[in-house]
Amino acid sequence: MILPLIIFSLCALLAVGGAVALILSREPIHSALALILVMVSLAVLYLLLGAPFVAAVQIIVYAGAIMVLFVFVIMLLNMEAEERTDFSKIAKFVGVPLGLVLIVWAAYWLAHSPAASAMGTGAAMEPSSTRELSKQLFRQYLFPFEATSILILIALLGALVMARKEE
Amino acid sequence: MSVIPVSWYLVLSAILFGLGVVAFVFKRNVITIFMSIELMLNAVNLAFVAFARAHNQLDGLVFVFFVIVVAAAEAAVGLAIVIMLAQHRQSLSVERENLLKF
Numbered sequence: 001m002i003l004p005l006i007i008f009s010l011c012a013l014l015a016v017g018g019a020v021a022l023i024l025s026r027e028p029i030h031s032a033l034a035l036i037l038v039m040v041s042l043a044v045l046y047l048l049l050g051a052p053f054v055a056a057v058q059i060i061v062y063a064g065a066i067m068v069l070f071v072f073v074i075m076l077l078n079m080e081a082e083e084r085t086d087f088s089k090i091a092k093f094v095g096v097p098l099g100l101v102l103i104v105w106a107a108y109w110l111a112h113s114p115a116a117s118a119m120g121t122g123a124a125m126e127p128s129s130t131r132e133l134s135k136q137l138f139r140q141y142l143f144p145f146e147a148t149s150i151l152i153l154i155a156l157l158g159a160l161v162m163a164r165k166e167e
Numbered sequence: 168m169s170v171i172p173v174s175w176y177l178v179l180s181a182i183l184f185g186l187g188v189v190a191f192v193f194k195r196n197v198i199t200i201f202m203s204i205e206l207m208l209n210a211v212n213l214a215f216v217a218f219a220r221a222h223n224q225l226d227g228l229v230f231v232f233f234v235i236v237v238a239a240a241e242a243a244v245g246l247a248i249v250i251m252l253a254q255h256r257q258s259l260s261v262e263r264e265n266l267l268k269f
Contacts, residue, residue, distance in 0.1 A: 008171050012179045019186035019206060023193060031199045035206060038183070042209055049176065049220045054231050058212075061235050066205065066242045073246045074198060077253045095192065103185030110177040110214070136225045137232065148236045155240035159247040 007048055011041040028074050032067060039063045053130045176217035183210035197249050197259045201242075208238050 018037035025031050039062045046055035137145060187210060190203035212231045219227025253259055 004171055008175065012175075015179065016182055016186070019183055019190070022199070022202060022206065023186065023190045028196055028198050031194075031202055035202050038206060039209060042213055045176065045179075045213065046216055048171070049216050051216050051220070051228055051231075054212075054216055054228055057232065057235055061239060062205075062209070066239055069242055069246055070198065070202060073249060077250070077259065091193070099185065099189040099192070102188060103182055106181035106185050107178045110181045111174045133225050133228055137229050141229050141233075144233060148233060151240050152236065155243045159243040162244070162247040163250050 004048055007044065011044045011048070014038075014041040015045075029071065032070050032074060035070075036063050036067050039067065053133055173217050173221040177214055180210045180214040180217065183207075183213065195260050195262060197252060197261060197264075198246075200261065201245055201249070205238060205242070208234060 015038045018034040018041070021034035022031045022038070025034060039058060043055045043058040043063070046052075046058060184207050187203045187207035190206065191200055194200050194203060212234055215227045215231045215234070219225065219231075249259065252264070256263060
């Protein structure tokens, strides 16, 4: 029973470390790789939560498609390292503490919200079956599902129209 | 499998979201700002899955699915805008994008 705890701690540390590395690194490509690390460790956490389908989608769509798009654009534009602007004193002495306050407050609020306290450790954690999920998706959520397919089509057209060269 | 309290996942999600907000405010590059938005979306997804687990309902997982789809659409359009920006301004620093600045 100690194994899930070890996996959770490892993945949580990797995720937070990746997020911090995203903030601290100056090269955009390093930030992208750190974000991929965050996404993969989140996928492992989804497996731990008993949601294998979401974990697979996370790896395939997020780490596979979206981040490849990001890395591709970074390589295409051949970007220089982020230039350090003169960090104003306000950013250093007000921004950083305020960011920390936001993180701590959000964590405290979420952990002590009535929704979180009412549910304890959760019921039996057997993996949710993809069959049940697809039933839900294609029956109750059929209209939003079709709407997202139209959204994807519009996004595709918009990206094509914007990214093409003007004659 | 149930030794880990759901609130731990929620705390992790809040920490990741907060780091995403900090990255959004502090980064200077348009693409990294974009990536911090993706980080925030991921944090929210984690909270969705944790809540779905806790209440033993599948609706949260379906919502995660929709969030991922919308994030993919957003990334496609946003990166097209970034490419256009790079072609027109030769820089991706948000400090230089001052055309609309009063």
